[in-house]
Amino acid sequence: MCPLKKNPTIYDVAKYSGTSISTISRVLNSPDKVNVETRRKVSAAIDALGFVPKAEARARALRLNGRIGVMTPFFTAPSFVQRLRGIAGGLSKKNYDLVIYTVDSVDQLQSYLSSLPLTGNLDGLILMSLPIEDVAVNRLLKHHIPTVLIEFPHKKLNSVEIDDIGGGRMAAEYLVAKGHRRIAFLGDTDLPEYSIHPVSLRLVGFRQALQEAGITLTDEFVRLAPYTMEQTRQVAIELLSASNPPTAVFAATDFQALGMLKVARHLGIKVPEQLAVIGFDDLDMAEYADLTTVRQHLDESGRLAIEILLSHIADNSRPVQHINLPLNIVERITA
Amino acid sequence: MCPLKKNPTIYDVAKYSGTSISTISRVLNSPDKVNVETRRKVSAAIDALGFVPKAEARARALRLNGRIGVMTPFFTAPSFVQRLRGIAGGLSKKNYDLVIYTVDSVDQLQSYLSSLPLTGNLDGLILMSLPIEDVAVNRLLKHHIPTVLIEFPHKKLNSVEIDDIGGGRMAAEYLVAKGHRRIAFLGDTDLPEYSIHPVSLRLVGFRQALQEAGITLTDEFVRLAPYTMEQTRQVAIELLSASNPPTAVFAATDFQALGMLKVARHLGIKVPEQLAVIGFDDLDMAEYADLTTVRQHLDESGRLAIEILLSHIADNSRPVQHINLPLNIVERITA
DNA sequence: TGCTAAACTGAAAGTGCTTTCATAAATCGT
DNA sequence: ACGATTTATGAAAGCACTTTCAGTTTAGCA
Structure with a gap:
């Protein structure tokens, strides 16, 4: 009847669609758990009211921001890409945003590493093939940002490495x-x-x-x-x-x-x-x-990295892990 | 006594300083309304615990860095990767976060498209090789999210295509x-x-x-x-x-x-x-x-997409652009 | 000394959303 | 057809803060 209120909340949407706020929340976050018909009604209500969920409230309720960061050398090397694929794969369906930071100088690395933890809007961080200094390590630790290193281990942080x-x-x-x-x-x-x-x-x-x-x-x-x-x-x-x-x-x-x-x-x-x-x-x-x-x-290293990361986000008291991935020779025909 | 808890909240600060959360909040937001002595105690507690109001951190971060979203089919195809590389390259040094959404079902695409514009805090969006329905297009337009499509044009949105x-x-x-x-x-x-x-x-x-x-x-x-x-x-x-x-x-x-x-x-x-x-x-x-x-x-398509996107973010009154990238045959030796 | 205004402070009620839990409905095997 | 699951939904309890409101001090002033 009277769409366009000032700032519709899920309560308004619930009323308008004749459902409850829980349902609204569900269609927003895990649509597959909501009956398709109900979902349709809710979506219609959302559109009709021009509802916009407030990110701040969401982050508060969740106690996290739903963002994990991946820092990688500017990915020119195919191997980085395959790792990234592993990461993305392991993260899909997980309700986390994947934020990519490409690094192309040591300065940039430093500056990322010094500012990112402070802004407090990353729930976890993966560093691919990047060396990290003790200062930065301590900063991450101090701010309790779960971190996983790939290919460059440090004793105080989780890592996925090879020999x-x-x-x-x-x-x-x-x-x-x-x-x-x-x-x-x-x-x-x-x-x-x-x-x-x-x-x-x-x-x-x-x-x-x-x-x-x-x-x-x-x-x-x-x-x-x-x-x-x-x-x-x-x-x-x-x-x-x-x-x-x-x-x-x-x-x-x-x-x-x-x-x-x-x-x-x-x-x-x-x-x-x-x-x-x-x-x-x-x-x-x-x-x-x-x-x-x-x-x-490579894919596996990425997948493992987010697995570890997610488990540490879920329970930050877990001990540091250093995983060593096995190598083996694949004999084809060039040698 | 025992500083450095996982994530101090105002409750922790209140307890530590022997005051109430309201007072902490006041110290943070309107210090002049708080007795100087109390204020000192609270400040000390804040320092001791390393307390950072989460909401504030978030807000600040959201202002400082813009966010560009890129949706891509789950990137198994090398061509997607090369495009992504172009995008990342065009974005480096630009003070935007690059958020990647990998899509692996039509449902997921729909649900991203219906929630992202609202919830995602995105300043702009690139869709790589993904078809988009009119409903979704309209939603993007309505919420004024500058968007660039790669490989799947739509008359109302910017696009980078080939013949x-x-x-x-x-x-x-x-x-x-x-x-x-x-x-x-x-x-x-x-x-x-x-x-x-x-x-x-x-x-x-x-x-x-x-x-x-x-x-x-x-x-x-x-x-x-x-x-x-x-x-x-x-x-x-x-x-x-x-x-x-x-x-x-x-x-x-x-x-x-x-x-x-x-x-x-x-x-x-x-x-x-x-x-x-x-x-x-x-x-x-x-x-x-x-x-x-x-x-x-491929790289160029990504780079162009970002350029167009940024220019539209800067001035959202710009007219829709449809760019057609040239093709040419590279003769090597297999044909 | 007694009385009021001013200055502080804490309890509690929001804020908008997520999630657990219990209930109700629908589907299934036999 | 009937108990056993499975699925869909809503009520209500958080989450980390802000703000209102009433209560307590304190200070001010006859």
Whole structure:
């Protein structure tokens, strides 16, 4: 009869639609729990009255804001994306907003980390592949923001990690077992300075295991290229067209392994006969390319991260968790 | 005695300072109405407990940072990711929070669309590859939420689109010009029912152009497979191992083109000599695979969407824009 | 000293929404 | 057809604060 009141509340909507406030609340928050017919009536009432739920009241009743933040290096790397997918998947149906903060400098990271906790409108935070200083850790702790780190552990915060050194070793052992002696390493350099460099750890493990097999990794066989297809190709070409090229290459990321494969293809080098290539990550496209690789379950790492986060939001007295995800070699055909 | 509780409220402060919550509230809101001595005690308690009124924090945060929402189909498709990257890039340094909503059913889309404009505190919204009904459009308009649609235009809302039909034509013309007559189409079926299906449009254009070249696309040469590598392979195998296989295939997405290439490789079919493959999208990995493809600039679509959105947020009287992004063929080596 | 106005303060009633719990209705197996 | 579930709904108890209102001090002033 008389729509457009000043500021309709759920009480008004309830009256108008002939239901109760609980029902209104339900159609707003979990529509599937409301009979479709009732839902329709309520929606109509909401529209008719121009009802707008007040975020403040909601946050108060819920004792949380329903927002979880994810900070990630500006996602150029496919692996970040797959992790993000895991996070989004684990969060769907959970009634939390997913707020993405892309970081592209150490300054920005710092400033996010110093202001975000204070604004008090995040219920939890996930840091992907970002290093965090003690000061920032303490700030998060002090403000009781549940936090999960992916790929960059800190003893006081939850984390989901992998054993990069071990992964490097696995790659080395695999190639050695296949009989290779002339083995090269292809890594990237330009993960931005503020970001942890798991690639270096992979190199450490790789070198160790080779050492133990009596093989010395010479400088000539350790190549680093910025994380772009073009630069990777450049380095790959140098490596492969040397006078005495390697018979096997461990690329510290699948992305670079793919670059390597492309170069090999163009140079007419047969894979795996003349050149074995093993990658690291097991990106989606690794399967397409039949790339043998050290698999870390990227999606899973994201999924685990929110699981931990949500459980800590629900009960913030839970002890800190450090989860170590297993690695394994996926043997396809490039090595 | 025991400061640092989880989340101090005014009740805690009241107890700690031996006053009542009303007094705390007054100290916060109108200090001059509180006896200076009491005020001092309360302030001390506030400091000791590290009390931050939640509502205030929220309000401040909401003023300081704007929020842009992006709704996307649950991003399994690489193309969504690349668009998202464009969006994030265009938004960095802009002092807006990026809130991601992943949609995986038509119900969820509806419910987001009916509640987000109201409850979401969003300054603007981008819908990626999602169809939107008139009702929802009107709701957005009514609540003055600037919106940009990507890949699914609506006359009343801003949009960034491409000419899918034209793209299909380009592919056909390209293949015909190369002398092919036996040409097949590989599309996907399982873009979830709620999502627009640009692939069908590509097929329409493709068929048209073939027709004009005097070639009829038979049903046998139109194959649809769900959007997974496995299913795509299955269909590709059927197609290629038929008694009279096609000499060229247009895959409606690069992802499927890659699946096709993989199958061809496994069957020992030479590309492009025995089989030409052309894709659509120009994903990152298309370059790696040397895939000839119809390029749409995915990153750019996201960036443009954000630009339009921000300009409309700044001045909501601007007229609706419909931007049409150009397509072009990137000739690499698979076709 | 007695009486009133001014200055404080706390109890309690909102505020708009969520959620638990109990009840009522509908669906099902047999 | 009948108890057993399952599903849908409403009543009512929070949630973290603000504000009103009445009560208690205190101060002011004959």
